[in-house]
Amino acid sequence: MGEDVGARVFTREDRQRYREKVHRCLDVLARMLAESHFDFETPLTGMEVELNLVDDTGRPTMRNSEVLAELDDPAFVQELGRFNLEINVPPRNLAGDGVARYEHEVRDQLNAAEKVANELGAHMVMIGILPTLFDDHMTPESLSSNPRYAMLDQQLLLARGEDLQIDIRGGPEQLERTSDSIIPEAACTSLQFHLQVSPDEFAQHWNAAQCLAAVQVGLGANSPYFLGRHLWSETRIALFTQAADTRPAELKAQGVRPRVWFGERWITSVFDLFEENTNYFPALLPVLDPEDPVAVFEAGGVPALHELRLHNGTVWRWNRPVYDISSGRPHLRVENRVLPAGPTVVDMLANGALYFGALKMLAAQERPVWTQMQFATAEENFDAGAMLGIDASVFWPGVGEVPVTELVLRRLLPLAHEGLREWGVDHDIRERLLGIIEGRCTTGRNGATWQVDAVRRFEASGMSREEALRRMTQEYVDRMHSNVPVHLWDEV
Numbered sequence: 344m345g346e347d348v349g350a351r352v353f354t355r356e357d358r359q360r361y362r363e364k365v366h367r368c369l370d371v372l373a374r375m376l377a378e379s380h381f382d383f384e385t386p387l388t389g390m391e392v393e394l395n396l397v398d399d400t401g402r403p404t405m406r407n408s409e410v411l412a413e414l415d416d417p418a419f420v421q422e423l424g425r426f427n428l429e430i431n432v433p434p435r436n437l438a439g440d441g442v443a444r445y446e447h448e449v450r451d452q453l454n455a456a457e458k459v460a461n462e463l464g465a466h467m468v469m470i471g472i473l474p475t476l477f478d479d480h481m482t483p484e485s486l487s488s489n490p491r492y493a494m495l496d497q498q499l500l501l502a503r504g505e506d507l508q509i510d511i512r513g514g515p516e517q518l519e520r521t522s523d524s525i526i527p528e529a530a531c532t533s534l535q536f537h538l539q540v541s542p543d544e545f546a547q548h549w550n551a552a553q554c555l556a557a558v559q560v561g562l563g564a565n566s567p568y569f570l571g572r573h574l575w576s577e578t579r580i581a582l583f584t585q586a587a588d589t590r591p592a593e594l595k596a597q598g599v600r601p602r603v604w605f606g607e608r609w610i611t612s613v614f615d616l617f618e619e620n621t622n623y624f625p626a627l628l629p630v631l632d633p634e635d636p637v638a639v640f641e642a643g644g645v646p647a648l649h650e651l652r653l654h655n656g657t658v659w660r661w662n663r664p665v666y667d668i669s670s671g672r673p674h675l676r677v678e679n680r681v682l683p684a685g686p687t688v689v690d691m692l693a694n695g696a697l698y699f700g701a702l703k704m705l706a707a708q709e710r711p712v713w714t715q716m717q718f719a720t721a722e723e724n725f726d727a728g729a730m731l732g733i734d735a736s737v738f739w740p741g742v743g744e745v746p747v748t749e750l751v752l753r754r755l756l757p758l759a760h761e762g763l764r765e766w767g768v769d770h771d772i773r774e775r776l777l778g779i780i781e782g783r784c785t786t787g788r789n790g791a792t793w794q795v796d797a798v799r800r801f802e803a804s805g806m807s808r809e810e811a812l813r814r815m816t817q818e819y820v821d822r823m824h825s826n827v828p829v830h831l832w833d834e835v
Contacts, residue, residue: 353498353629361629361650368651369621371636372666373614375673376542379645382672383544387434388699389537389676390445392691393684394428395468396460401816402475404465408488413459418452421487424529426473426480428456434537437699438767442692442776449688450826457824468820469691471566471579471683472530474794474812478570483524491628495657496525498627502589511581513730514567514574528586530569531579534691536679536698537665544706545613545664548677550713551705552662553606553721555698556681558755561728561735561747562783563694565683565790568798571808576732576791579683580725587659589627600624603659605722609713613675616664620655627657645673661725681725686790686819686829689779693828696768696776697751700759703766715740732791733783748784756781782830790829794819797835 375381398404405425422429430452435441457467486492500507500523509520509527520527540548564576575581584603600607600623610616632649639646645668652666665676682694705712713721716738724737728747735747742750756777763773783789794815801811818835 357629357631358626361626361631364631364650365621365626365654368636368646368648369617371640371646372617372648372651374640375646376612376614379673381542382669382674383539383541385436386539388437388441388539388695389434390432390449390691390695391535391537392430392432392449392469393422393532393534394430394456395470395473395532396426396428396465397468397473397475397816397820398464398466401813401820403473403480405485406460406463406465409463410456410460410465413463414456416452416455419456421489422529422532423487423492424526425485425487426476427487427529427532428467430456434539437763440769440772442696442768442772445695446688446692449691453688466820468816469532469685469687469823470790470819471532471564471577471685472569472582473532473816474568474798475809475816476530476570477809478520481520481522481524481526481530481570483526485526485529486524494628499525499587499589502625502627503591505591507586507588508592509582509585511569511572511574511578511585514576514578516572516574518570518572518574520570522586525586527582531566531583531586532684533579533680534563534682534684534694536682536695537676538679538699538702539674539676542613542675545675545677546610546615547706547711548702549613549616549662549664550609550711551702552677552679552698553609553718554705554712554716555701555755556605556661557721557724557728557735557737558747558751559679559694559698559728560681560725561732561737562697562751562780562789563682563690564729564732565685565794567732567791567795568812571812573795573798575730576734577683577729580681580729583659602627602657603661605661605725606718608718613664616660617651617655617666620658621651624654624658626654628653645671683790685823686793686832687823687826689776689826690790690829693776693779696763696773697755697759697780699766700762700768700773700777701755703762704758712740733787733789748787751780752784779828779830782828786830788830788832793829793832800835 396404403426507522511518566577566579636646661681663678665678727735797815798811
């Protein structure tokens with residue numbers, strides 16, 4: 344959510360004043376887009392990685408506060424579950440060896456954190472959903488101690504008016520559960536990429552990112568298990584959608600939008616997204632800031648737009664618009680949230696190379712791909728990628744229905760190479776990272792397929808599902824730290 348929110352009770356007056364303030368912030372943003380100078384001359388990229396904590400047996404351990412206290416590193420922050428952490432990697436330019444420096448920095452941070460965690464009997468795991476989470480971990484007691492999470496939990500369930508319903512179908516197995524807490528959301532650990540863009544080019548980049556989302560999630564799928572069930576290849580997509588859903592069944596039937604949202608149309612301006620968030624979604628956390636954004640803007644300053652940013656942080660678009668301020672200048676970012684964490688640092692950087700490279704070229708096309716595709720088709724592609732992973736087929740203009748792997752090999756890898764070249768990324772780095780994407784496509788192996796194959800082998804040897812998941816997780820952790828790309832992992 345981007346802010347610390349202390350425990351409190353919100354009144355009806357708070358909500359009315361907050362709504363008015365959000366609309367005032369939106370009006371100021373419109374004026375800024377027309378009149379202000381946003382920072383975009385040297386576009387930077389950013390990266391966040393959410394992590395899980397496990398004990399020596401591969402089971403979740405609820406010790407994030409202790410690990411953070413011992414780490415004493417501002418790059419690591421608390422996440423929703425007591426078994427979660429997050430690394431925030433400082434923004435970088437991709438040019439030259441920028442991507443390699445990303446890799447070294449994340450590996451160094453992860454290794455340092457792993458060493459500290461080991462002293463507390465814990466281990467770091469980068470994975471979309473920790474396979475050893477079971478019902479006894481999905482309780483309110485597993486929420487992190489930060490008051491903002493308790494407040495979010497309370498307000499989301501108040502908005503819904505009843506327990507959360509988790510109902511995931513369409514995979515090899517299915518799952519139905521209710522939850523009196525948003526803790527299932529903590530099971531979803533992701534990799535988030537940020538790209539700073541100009542206001543004039545934001546719409547093109549967001550539309551292109553929506554088109555790429557299905558391919559990203561299909562190739563990068565790494566979440567086939569939850570609560571012991573083999574569900575979607577990237578179960579995290581369905582689980583997160585349902586775990587933060589403020590709509591009871593009646594509002595769903597009326598077509599009310601979910602707060603975890605792919606969207607419903609191509610856009611022509613970043614303003615479209617902030618306006619939709621303001622018009623469609625009531626406040627979850629109506630916390631007011633004393634800043635008067637109109638006064639700040641008219642005095643020549645840069646308003647923080649606190650309420651608009653906090654509200655935006657409680658609408659979880661898979662590609663989310665971000666307004667922020669750095670060194671006294673405002674800027675806009677596309678936050679790409681579709682990918683799971685892991686399996687290795689180099690796999691995540693390969694995912695980033697495909698995304699940033701292909702996105703640059705797709706956003707600059709004279710006849711953009713989104714002008715040749717219905718928005719609903721892009722969403723259908725996204726759902727297919729999440730459900731079927733690397734075996735999914737999607738619709739792509741000029742090709743028709745095509746396997747994700749074939750689309751990447753024939754169309755998107757060449758675009759990504761060209762895009763990274765335009766970014767100024769060194770040749771050897773381009774070849775190495777996009778070679779990993781090619782290897783995934785030719786072998787048909789990603790994190791999800793490796794996990795499923797390993798569990799099947801353990802079960803075939805006589806293990807129960809729970810024991811097979813535990814053993815697989817231990818094997819996964821060992822390979823994760825090797826930094827060998829997942830398509831080259833050996834069998835268990």
